Amino acid sequence: MAKPASDRPLRPATLLVRGGQMRSNIDETSESLYLTSGFVYDNALQAEQTFTGAAQHFQYSRFGNPTVQMLEARLAALEGAEACRATATGMAAVSSAMLSHLKAGDRVVASRALFGSCHWIVSTLLPRYGIQTEFVDGGDLAQWEAAFKRPCQMVLIETPSNPMLELVDLKAVCELAHAAGAVVVVDNVFATPLLQKPMKFGADVVVYSATKHFDGQGRVLGGAVLGSKKWVEEILQPFIRNTGPAISPFNAWVILKGLETLHLRVPAMCRSAAAIAQMLEERAEIGRVCYPYLASHPQYALAKQQMSGGGTLVSFELKGGKEAAFRFLDALRVVDISNNLGDSKSLITHPATTTHSKVSAEERARLGISEGAVRLSVGLEDVEDLVEDIAAALDVVAGNPAPKKKPLARMVVEESVAPAPKKPAARTKAKPARAEPAPAKPAKPAPRKAAPRAKAAEPAAAEAPEPDLFAAPAPRRKRG
Numbered sequence: 409m410a411k412p413a414s415d416r417p418l419r420p421a422t423l424l425v426r427g428g429q430m431r432s433n434i435d436e437t438s439e440s441l442y443l444t445s446g447f448v449y450d451n452a453l454q455a456e457q458t459f460t461g462a463a464q465h466f467q468y469s470r471f472g473n474p475t476v477q478m479l480e481a482r483l484a485a486l487e488g489a490e491a492c493r494a495t496a497t498g499m500a501a502v503s504s505a506m507l508s509h510l511k512a513g514d515r516v517v518a519s520r521a522l523f524g525s526c527h528w529i530v531s532t533l534l535p536r537y538g539i540q541t542e543f544v545d546g547g548d549l550a551q552w553e554a555a556f557k558r559p560c561q562m563v564l565i566e567t568p569s570n571p572m573l574e575l576v577d578l579k580a581v582c583e584l585a586h587a588a589g590a591v592v593v594v595d596n597v598f599a600t601p602l603l604q605k606p607m608k609f610g611a612d613v614v615v616y617s618a619t620k621h622f623d624g625q626g627r628v629l630g631g632a633v634l635g636s637k638k639w640v641e642e643i644l645q646p647f648i649r650n651t652g653p654a655i656s657p658f659n660a661w662v663i664l665k666g667l668e669t670l671h672l673r674v675p676a677m678c679r680s681a682a683a684i685a686q687m688l689e690e691r692a693e694i695g696r697v698c699y700p701y702l703a704s705h706p707q708y709a710l711a712k713q714q715m716s717g718g719g720t721l722v723s724f725e726l727k728g729g730k731e732a733a734f735r736f737l738d739a740l741r742v743v744d745i746s747n748n749l750g751d752s753k754s755l756i757t758h759p760a761t762t763t764h765s766k767v768s769a770e771e772r773a774r775l776g777i778s779e780g781a782v783r784l785s786v787g788l789e790d791v792e793d794l795v796e797d798i799a800a801a802l803d804v805v806a807g808n809p810a811p812k813k814k815p816l817a818r819m820v821v822e823e824s825v826a827p828a829p830k831k832p833a834a835r836t837k838a839k840p841a842r843a844e845p846a847p848a849k850p851a852k853p854a855p856r857k858a859a860p861r862a863k864a865a866e867p868a869a870a871e872a873p874e875p876d877l878f879a880a881p882a883p884r885r886k887r888g
């Protein structure tokens with residue numbers, strides 16, 4: 409790994425490019441992808457000593473892998489944590505952090521505003537194993553204080569929360585939790601380590617979905633758990649080693665390369681998100697705009713105190729409820745409807761019917777996730793294009809449809825829509841065999857922006873021939 413020229417530690421941008429790199433004896437520039445499940449030993453003694461711990465050697469990629477280790481070292485350096493373990497997904501990170509530490513009879517206190525699957529772990533999974541759980545309103549310190557009157561072993565916090573961007577006062581809650589003897593786990597997905605460092609405020613463990621901003625280009629799933637060397641080696645590692653939520657070295661490599669541009673992407677996305685949040689506040693169709701760096705956010709002062717930017721997500725409420733929210737989403741031409749976030753492409757979702765659809769309606773109401781609420785993950789497109797797209801879609805909601813723009817091209821690959829193959833033999837060979845017949849697809853709603861799909865509904869004679877996506881490329885001409 410690169411070393412600083414002075415005593416001053418390397419800055420985040422440098423750590424994101426160079427942190428954790430281990431060059432092999434062939435001196436490659438880019439991090440190597442060790443796509444291997446196992447490792448070989450020089451002799452039986454070395455194998456034995458590796459298993460007893462007397463020798464240092466990679467054993468098996470479920471326990472550790474050089475590419476994964478580079479990712480872990482880069483993330484630990486960025487977070488300022490002693491140790492890190494990468495996992496297959498963000499949920500593997502959250503569940504490993506909790507299940508490795510807890511046992512029957514323990515008690516967990518969590519902020520109520522959690523991502524849907526994290527909410528399920530606390531409300532449904534942990535009680536099945538004899539662990540008591542209690543939710544509090546994360547912004548209300550009196551509720552935290554009351555909850556810590558009884559013994560508590562672990563706290564789970566998400567700040568800003570998914571999807572309504574509520575904050576928890578990290579310093580105050582960590583102090584209360586430590587006085588009660590609890591280990592504090594912070595899900596820092598929405599802030600990223602560039603905008604918020606929970607360990608600076610006392611957090612013991614920080615978890616990430618690397619699927620989001622770390623990859624940042626919507627390619628792979630991944631997760632990470634960061635903590636003290638002692639906790640990671642003694643509590644977390646035996647759990648990961650024996651239960652197997654390991655990340656693929658390929659995914660770890662993609663995320664390593666994604667991290668190299670995190671310090672360029674996140675600030676650019678934050679600038680666009682802030683501009684969009686301000687623009688939304690001016691619109692009559694919107695009831696409430698949630699963005700931590702808006703002066704109207706009820707926890708604006710706290711956001712300024714513990715975050716160095718407002719983040720890449722903006723949530724807002726359409727006044728007309730679910731119907732208005734759906735009309736708005738369907739009218740967008742640049743922003744895609746998708747429940748992922750942190751991508752270079754702007755993505756929008758309706759939490760009540762997607763990410764938080766499994767949370768009861770009563771609990772959603774408590775969390776402020778109304779039927780009109782939508783969550784926008786701002787990407788790297790030109791902010792003017794995003795503002796124009798959102799404004800035009802709001803015009804549609806208001807009943808003043810803007811002139812339709814040319815939709816983005818869509819390559820149609822679904823069997824139900826794609827043309828029949830011209831050369832069945834060649835194409836059948838190229839396609840992977842199906843184990844079972846494909847289930848019948850439900851009828852699709854009208855396409856949002858795909859001209860080719862609309863064409864598919866027209867009589868065959870009127871259709872222009874579709875390109876054969878599986879055809880072999882035309883032979884290249886030899887250079888003269």
Ligand SMILES: Cc1ncc(COP(=O)(O)O)c(C=O)c1O
Pocket residue numbers: 497498499500502523526566570595597598616617618619620629630631
């Ligand atoms: C706050 C938060 N935590 C955890 C996760 C889970 O991450 P993954 O999808 O990588 O399992 C998500 C996913 O959206 C999330 O938003």
